Amino acid sequence: MPTVVHTGLRILKKKRVLALPAFLGGVVALWPAVAFALPRPSWNPGPPWAPLDPKSGEMHMISNLFWIMLILSAIIFIGVVGALLYIITHNSARPGDDEPPPQLYGSRPIEITWTAIPFIILVVAFGITVKYIHDINTPPAGSHPLDIVAKGHQWYWEFEYPTLNITTDDEVHVPANVPLHFHVESADVVHSFWVPQLQRQIDANPGQDNAVFAEMDTPGIYGGMCYEYCGDAHAWMKFRMVVQPKGAFNAWAAHMRSSANKPKGGLALAGEKLFMASTCVECHTIDMPGSKASGTAAPNLTHLASRWTIGAGAARMNMADAMGWIHQPSHFKPGVLMPGYPLLSHHQIKSLAAYLMSLK
Numbered sequence: 374m375p376t377v378v379h380t381g382l383r384i385l386k387k388k389r390v391l392a393l394p395a396f397l398g399g400v401v402a403l404w405p406a407v408a409f410a411l412p413r414p415s416w417n418p419g420p421p422w423a424p425l426d427p428k429s430g431e432m433h434m435i436s437n438l439f440w441i442m443l444i445l446s447a448i449i450f451i452g453v454v455g456a457l458l459y460i461i462t463h464n465s466a467r468p469g470d471d472e473p474p475p476q477l478y479g480s481r482p483i484e485i486t487w488t489a490i491p492f493i494i495l496v497v498a499f500g501i502t503v504k505y506i507h508d509i510n511t512p513p514a515g516s517h518p519l520d521i522v523a524k525g526h527q528w529y530w531e532f533e534y535p536t537l538n539i540t541t542d543d544e545v546h547v548p549a550n551v552p553l554h555f556h557v558e559s560a561d562v563v564h565s566f567w568v569p570q571l572q573r574q575i576d577a578n579p580g581q582d583n584a585v586f587a588e589m590d591t592p593g594i595y596g597g598m599c600y601e602y603c604g605d606a607h608a609w610m611k612f613r614m615v616v617q618p619k620g621a622f623n624a625w626a627a628h629m630r631s632s633a634n635k636p637k638g639g640l641a642l643a644g645e646k647l648f649m650a651s652t653c654v655e656c657h658t659i660d661m662p663g664s665k666a667s668g669t670a671a672p673n674l675t676h677l678a679s680r681w682t683i684g685a686g687a688a689r690m691n692m693a694d695a696m697g698w699i700h701q702p703s704h705f706k707p708g709v710l711m712p713g714y715p716l717l718s719h720h721q722i723k724s725l726a727a728y729l730m731s732l733k
């Protein structure tokens with residue numbers, strides 16, 4: 374062996390050299406565990422093991438299918454590895470053996486057995502899968518699901534309830550124990566819609582109405598986001614699904630239908646005037662009688678301040694972040710499709726933010 378290789382191997386054997394890579398490897402392995410163990414605000418949930426904690430009829434089916442397949446695979450794995458170990462320990466040559474062990478060729482019963490067993494397993498797995506796919510795609514007979522359009526935009530989700538006359542963004546509220554029909558669409562590129570605890574993942578394709586049926590069983594706040602890379606700010610395309618008892622949901626829906634708060638005076642009133650006279654109205658909608666703001670290229674701001682975040686999770690819902698957002702939204706969300714307003718004075722930005730914060 375050349376001396377260089379020899380010395381190299383000797384150095385590698387010394388523990389000190391391996392300590393650093395081992396330490397870095399440990400940090401990389403622990404990182405996600407620590408990150409997800411840190412406390413999160415209740416409105417920003419989403420542990421990575423969420424699919425194992427289903428909270429809707431549909432997710433229960435998917436979860437059951439996962440466990441059935443896992444157990445089936447585990448039985449096969451243990452069977453194969455067990456047989457392998459048995460054969461290795463019982464049939465290998467021993468010291469002193471001079472003949473190879475007896476060889477077996479062309480046994481019909483064995484051939485039939487090891488063809489039939491996988492065939493039966495696959496037929497069973499196929500049958501169960503087809504049944505679950507069918508059940509998941511079929512709303513309960515005779516039910517009239519509540520229609521909700523979930524439309525992906527670069528980079529936020531728009532939610533429309535055609536029968537309730539509501540359009541909102543970033544937060545989708547749904548009643549518990551009511552069948553739902555999500556119409557998943559896209560306004561631009563391909564996105565993917567998923568709340569891991571509540572419904573199956575599905576692509577949002579432009580010009581296509583992809584159906585997801587689900588019925589939520591436990592009120593709570595559930596985290597979702599876009600699961601298909603869709604451009605610069607993809608990682609900030611978050612949303613929440615708020616599952617509420619029916620009464621609370623109806624109250625929310627009534628509030629969403631009401632027109633925007635009209636400031637009585639002060640900064641907020643100045644902000645409203647400035648907003649209506651600025652380019653904001655080209656992209657954003659504010660629902661109220663005689664409103665100039667009816668743009669559809671951006672989130673509906675009618676009840677903005679009732680949400681938890683600004684920019685689909687990128688900034689917090691408070692004065693300071695609202696001001697920062699108007700001044701330069703790309704500071705919070707690189708790539709965002711809203712222009713900054715660096716030429717507005719501090720006072721103008723403050724009044725705009727005060728107006729936005731009054732839109733409860």
Ligand SMILES: [Cu+2]
Pocket residue numbers: 525526528563564565599600601602603607610
């Ligand atoms: Cu997306």
